[in-house]
Amino acid sequence: AQSVTQLDSQVPVFEEAPVELRCNYSSSVSVYLFWYVQYPNQGLQLLLKYLSGSTLVKGINGFEAEFNKSQTSFHLRKPSVHISDTAEYFCAVAPSGYSTLTFGKGTMLLVSP
């Protein structure tokens, strides 16, 4: 079985500041890793994914994440956030070669001017 821990339930930042949203996972098998974003009153949207290969993955809207196998982490980063990045962010994991996702509890990113 897999599990995902998002260490922060809420992260407040000022506009144009950098941000890191933390994600740690647990799995006895190799995994795929994902970050999804959920804007208010909208469905989940895939931000980025790690399947294999380079451990630094880039996604939409200037976000990136780094897979660290030794620390079982997949933290999400953005060098300069915008007001429009205010949303809930979910880290998710799936066993490699398998489809169903296990999600963390989410981190609410609050960007203020």
Add this chain to the structure above:
Amino acid sequence: GAGVSQTPSNKVTEKGKYVELRCDPISGHTALYWYRQSLGQGPEFLIYFQGTGAADDSGLPNDRFFAVRPEGSVSTLKIQRTERGDSAVYLCASSLTGGTTYNEQFFGPGTRLTVL
């Protein structure tokens, strides 16, 4: 093209009643997933269809929950004898295929179920 649609967007029912939630996947997607998102939690897997058959129903919490996909397209999640603890947002996702090849899951907007 059209994304995943779910109806109704909101459903309020009374404890003990039966409800049906519908999901229309993206045309041509053979894999369909149901998740449940309770307040303050991330989505939790319920069931996965590949075509018409349930390939994995290990996430269904008990036998009050059942889902069908008779023609390999639209799916209905059915909940019998609803309980207040069933209140949540029910999410549907579809992907081109499932199984061992990765295909992105596209999520619908969800159905918010409230059991009074």
